[in-house]
Each structure stands twice: as C-alpha cells, then as structure tokens.
Amino acid sequence: MFLRPSLSRAMLLGSRSSSATPRLAPFLRPQSRGYSSSVDSSVEPIRGLDLGVAHSKLLLRTVASMRGNTELQAQGVSEGDSKKMNMCQAINDAMRHTLASDDTAVVFGEDVAFGGVFRCSVGLAEEFGNERIFNTPLTEQGIAGFAIGMAAMGHTAVAEIQFADYIFPAFDQIVNEAAKYRYRSGNEFNVGGLTIRAPCAAVGHGGHYHSQSPEAFFAHVPGLKVVVPRSPIQAKGLLLAAIRDPNPTLFFEPKILYRSAAEQVPTDDYVLPLSKAEVVRAGKDVTVVGYGAQMYALENAIQMIERDMPGVTCELIDLRTILPYDADTVAESVMRTGRLVVAHEAPRTQGFAAELAAEIQERCFLRLESPIERVCGLFVPHPLVFERFYMPCAVRCYEAIRRSLTY
C-alpha cells in the first residue's frame, strides 16, 4: 500500500531542534504540532539563532551569492539567467533539460505522468508527450527492470521510485542486475543510462514507511553510484550529472527539502561533479561531514558551537556522492583539524558513517585528537511520534561536536 502525504503536509516539515539539556532548555520555544500548522516549524530560534532550512546560510538565495559559486562559474552558468526555484522545481528543470537535449530520454514511474505525488515531473508530459513521460503499474521491481532494459539498449531511463522506503522490491534488479551489467558482460553491455530517483529521509510525519534513508544498502555495491543533494542548485547539477554519467546511479532526494529549500538556480544546463565532496564552510578545529537534509542540522550545530566556544571554527563538508565517495577531501580536512564528526539520518549500526569513520581512522590515525563521532538515527524503525528523539538533530550534533572538541 502506498500512502501519500498530502502536498501541504510534505511542505510542512518537522522541527530539527529538540527538548534538550537544561543548558539549552530555557531557550527552546514551546512547539506547536508542526504538521498541522501553517508555520514552518523548522524555524526555531535557540538563544537568538534562527535555525532550519528557511534561515540557512548554505542556500544561495541571491543572484550575487549564486554568482560567487566557483563550481557554477566553472560551468559558465553563473553569469547567465537564473530563477528562484525550490528543490522540486530544480529537479523538474533538470529533467526538462534532459528531455530536451536527449531524444532517447524517458521519465517514468508510479503516478509520474500527472506530475508525481511530489510534483517533480509536473508539466513534462504536456511538453514532451505521454510516450516519454508515463505511468507504470505499481511494481518497483518492474520499474527498475524496465529501466535497466531501456538502458541496455543505450537509452536514457530516468525512473522514479515513489518513496525510497519502497525501493526494496527493486533491490535484486538494482544490486544483481544494474550494478553488475557492465562487469558481467565483459563490457559487451552496460546500463550507464539508468538513473533511479527516490524521495528519501524524514519529513516530520512519515513514520516507518515514508521516512527512510536506504543509501547505505546500496553504498555496499560495486558498480552503483549513489548521490544525495542538499539544495536546489545542487539537485539540478547533480541530477543532470547522474543522468549523463555512464554508470547506473541512484539519486536520493531528501523530500523535506522539496519545498523548504529555495535558491537562485541558473536556468541553463549545467552539471556538478559526482564523487566530489564540497567544503561548504571552512574551519580549523573540527571537521563535520554530512549530506542531504542533514547539512542543515549540522550548520545549526556549528553555529551553536562557535557561539558557545569563542575562537573555535568548524569545517563543514557536504559529501554529496555516497558512492564512490570522496574520502580525499575529508581526509585532507581531518589532517588539518584532527577531529571528525559524521552525521546521517539512517541508523548508526552498519551505516555509512561507520565506513567513513573507518576510512579516516586509517588515513589520519596519527593526526586524530579525539574519537571519531557518529551522530545518526537510532537503531529503531523510523518512529512516527518519536521522530524528534530519533533524529540526529542540531542538539545531538552540537553535543557530539562538543565532545569531540573537549575530549
């Protein structure tokens, strides 16, 4: 069964702050039930700080800030036209560019034709026709297998799995088929034209089956690429890169950002590099790594740390691609800071943070000043009413960074 949070709900996202230690408690504002309110409940000042996606300094909201982005400059699109887009619109724009520039490209999945339950494919069927933008029956393994078959013919298949929580029926097709297609055939065949998009991660009211972050399952599989964007500009450039990359790629979209994250996005076609992390904020004392929506909790945690520990600066890195991932950028940072905190929403046990921690421990052993901290989802199924406790929120990230710095 596929439950679909209404769009208005999808727009209104759960808080990332939390009832916390006595030290923080006086500064926490009593919360209304975020999902039934018209207020963005992710905005919650902690001692004068405006928190959450809506106030993030990571988002390039102005033309000037967008033009200062070196990757967009390198792509030659920073000086061109741009438009305010949320992440949903940016993804739509990326697919539009794909469809316009590649005649073999098709976009399909459950309810995709009318625009998709999150509206990411809205308008595409009208513009490019029902033969290229189409609904499929409710069968994730069928969608994945069908996409693999199209890609094996050299076509570009952009398949949508309605929620990342429902990707598991397609696990065999993705892990045993797509990932091994090139290798097992001795490069006689490949499915490089395959991209699978899936909305992932917590949304405040998604419970077990509309909240999961399954990236680590796929990050264990040679042959796949796994990407998680943090913002509209990132989503457009990374999705275009994923679609054009000659390897099968999974593109997990933090659904909480579809509407809450808006940026001034170049309207031209551009790609951002896969397997390249981005240092989004330089610092000297601790390296903090995340990806997707987690970046905003980490940003807030850093703001709180730097306020509470004057003189301390934190380096914030967005990994962007989970597989194959950019360990070099993280290691280079940790060699300077000596400390590492990794955070993601998926449970900690066997999670991606464990992989990164092990890799960095090997590379930076003699430079480490404190144990590598992992701040992750708890080892429980994503719990509806307890989501605030489950989440690696700004408070938990703050505590972990503080532990790392004061070890």
Added chain:
Amino acid sequence: MSASALFRTACTGRAGLPAMARHSKALGLLPSIQAALFSGSGSAPRKKVMFPGALTSEYTHDLRFASSVESIPTYQVMDTDGRVLDAANEPHMSKEEARNIYKNMLILNAMDQILYEAQRQGRISFYMTSFGEEALIGSAAALDSKDHVFGQYREAGVLLQRGFTLEQFMNQCYSNEKDLGKGRQMPIHYGSKELHFQTISSPLATQIPQAAGAAYAMRREGSKQCAICYFGEGAASEGDFHAGLNMAATLGCPVIFYCRNNGYAISTPSIEQYRGDGIASRGIGYGIDTIRVDGNDIWAIYSATKAARKIAVEQNKPVLIEAMTYRVSHHSTSDDSSAYRSTKEVEDWSKRDNPISRMRAWLEGKGWWTKSEDAEVTKAAKADVLRAFAAAETLKKPSIRHLFEDVYDQLPPELERERAEIEGLIRKYPDYYQVNEFAK
C-alpha cells in the same frame, strides 16, 4: 488451425466481443446472461458495470466463482513421427535453411555431450545441457538477427543459430583470455553484443521486465525490431515475471515472452510449481495474446514465433508463447535428477518424443536428408567441438587487469588503491597467485 488463428482464440480483452463471449461461456456465465437478456419483456439488455477496473464486465445474479476456463490448446505442426498434420501449416523453408537448422540441433547435442563430460572430468567447473529441448532453435530461426535476446541460461541453441562459434562457446566455458565475458562468470553465461544476445545472469526472471524495457526502447526507435525473452516455468513464479508481463502489456512493448515449460525447476515438478492452466493462462490474465505450442515440434515453435513476431512488431504489444517440452537433461552438472525422477521416465520420454528425431523424420520425408548424414554430421561436429575445446584449454586466463575494469566506466580511487595493493602482493607472492596462468 493456423498459429495466428490460435492466437486469436487465446486473445482476450482488446480482441473485442467474440473473445469476451467465449470467456463468458467458459466461466459458466452464459445461462445468466441469457436469463438477464430474456427476463421480463425479454428485451432488456444486460447491464454493464460502470467500475473503471473492469470495463467489459456485466452484472450477474448468479453467485458463482470463476475457477477455470477451457484449457488452452497446444499448437502442433507435425506429430512425433515428423508427419505434418495439415499441409497448410508446413513452414515455407528452403532445403538449405532446414538442413542448417537440423545441423545446429546435432551440433548443440554434440557440444552438450562433450562439455558435460568435460565437467565430469573436472576440466570446466559447471555446465548445463539442452537435451530434449533442442527444438528451441526453431524460435531463433523465426527471428530477425537484430531482435534482442534476453535469455535465462538454457538457450545455447539460440546462440548457435545466430552464429556464435564453437570457439566462443568454449572460450566462455573455459573463462580464458578470449572469453567475451573476460572470465568473470560461470560457464554458460554467454553474451554477445554483435549477436544482440544480452549476457546471461544467474538470478531467475530478472530478464523479463528488462526485455519489456528493451522492447519499449526498440519501439521508440521505430526499428521494427522486437525483444524475445526466454524463461522456464519455474521462473514464472518469480515476482519479476508478473512485473514484466504487466509492464509490457500496459506499456505496449514489442516483446515475445517465451516460456520453456520443461516440467521441472531443478527437482520441483510443474505440478508443485503452479496451479491453473500452465503459464499460458497467466498471459491471458495480463491481456497478452498467448499461444501454447508443442515445444518438441520445431515447426510449431517456428511458426508460432514468426506469427508472434509479426504481432509484436506490427501492433506494438507483447505475446506469450508457452512451449511444452520435457527436460531430458539434469538441471545442471550440479544436479543428479535420478534423485527425484526415475531414469525410466526420462528414457521413455526421449524415446517417445524426441525433437531431433522428429525433425530428422521430417527432413527424410522431404528427401532432404539421409540417415547416414546423421553420423557424418555428428562425427564432424564432435571433431569441431573437440578441436575448439582443445584450443580453449591451452589459452591463458584473462589478464588480471580485467579483475578491476568494467565495475564502472573508469576506475574509482578506491579501486585504484585496491589494484595497487593486489599488484604489490602479486609481486611478492607470484607463486601463490599463480600469475603465469593469466595473460599479460
């Protein structure tokens, strides 16, 4: 009855009223239809339902469960003695074409015998034979050479008919440096881009939705090609079978689904595999034009595949062929079927109904073959196989660099590191890694 007429018989849904009427009768609904039609004034038409999910259904007042339909007939061109039963159904086939098909059946048989023994002697690690299922070659003969094949694993005959050489078979089974698959998969996992034959993978039924997608791509290209997808009746229990057929039907994909119903999935007989009227009945459930054929009758297979191809390519829709046969071979070299079926059962089958002897009888009836040629061709085929086999055996394994390549289009940094590590170990321990067995 011709193959295309049989397709119409088994056709549902889009075929329109005649098929519907037959269905109603088969479901035992006809009396109630009549009752509705002729009750009261005798002219009130039966009322169709308005529900979007069953647009052709009508209301009934009989509480009755639909449990079976008439068994789908099995199309046959020639009997077990190779006699054509209706001259109109005999395929139009030149002497040379027919002889070539038959020779390929003999070559397949000879290759299977030798490679089966080679596995038993420990010279290759694994093998699967096509004994009893050689008539599958008829489907390959009916296709265009550019139609894409998505196989399961027992389709060596299709490759042979397409021109895969004995050397290529042997190189794959030996995982040597000339193996197109670069030594990465077990024997019989053949694949060839040149011959439009997608590389075999072991997971069952995964190729079914893939074939639907490939067919959709071919439809978009307007190339008038189709995909053919082979699988066994056991694989038809996998979710991917249902996913693939449903996708192909709803999206209008020019694909031929070809079920090799050989009675056994390893040890599990078909009676324990499914209920209902075989795999063909599932096709009708999905609204797919369906035919069941005698899978030991090469001309029934040939004609059905040719007619199926025409439907797929001209009407952009899938077709299901269920070919009934009997797996004379063990499942694989890892299987001894005497543990679950009597050797007498197998012997009886191969005597009673053998696709090779049926084809030979047909050729002899035409005066296109003499019995003595059988021995000649088999002898020559065995010699060719042994020659290719000996050559393949002497070749080295593929270069060790192929261990790392093709995971991605380019080596990612972690794989570069792993390659450096392994290369260091190879230099340090060349004997342990037996480096001389691998090509440079």
